[in-house]
Amino acid sequence: GAVVSQHPSWVICKSGTSVKIECRSLDFQATTMFWYRQFPKQSLMLMATSNEGSKATYEQGVEKDKFLINHASLTLSTLTVTSAHPEDSSFYICSARDSGGLNTEAFFGQGTRLTVV
């Protein structure tokens, strides 16, 4: 099946610093990618929809200036957590669906566990 690669898989950073997470579709093109956040023992909550070549669409309550999303190519979206604080510690996971086919399956990256100390 299609592969979505996410890096890094885990990161520890100090409060106030920024962290960039990459999401790549390895064998298909994705005009749209999705960023989710998952707290322990909870569901995946959509943060934003990343659109290739245009601005991301953020869900209500998600600060666009804090969670910067860039989707510069059909295979890469990045999420930057700016001025990270301990409450930003979470599991971040991206998802993508093949733009060119009829298959509607969503593939997930392996996730990034962010710990802000």
Add this chain to the structure above:
Amino acid sequence: GENVEQHPSTLSVQEGDSAVIKCTYSDSASNYFPWYKQELGKRPQLIIDIRSNVGEKKDQRIAVTLNKTAKHFSLHITETQPEDSAVYFCAATPMAGNMLTFGGGTRLMVKP
């Protein structure tokens, strides 16, 4: 927007028994309903999906049923095994769109 409710939040069964997880959705435009299995610290993996033009789909020990009128769909796992233990998420989305709305998840524990 879409709202997906999932029950139960936890489910414990004996090995060999069946497990049923139920979801309801709110948006009548939704017509693609996948189920994902997520093991601790790992990415969700698609286990089965159903589209609105069918009422039931089966793949070995796993089956999904859909009732569009009532806006609910269910996952059925038969002959459960300890390796079925994981968190299961249902989701819904309109076919024309891409965004998945997830249910709250069900933690399934299969006791040997």
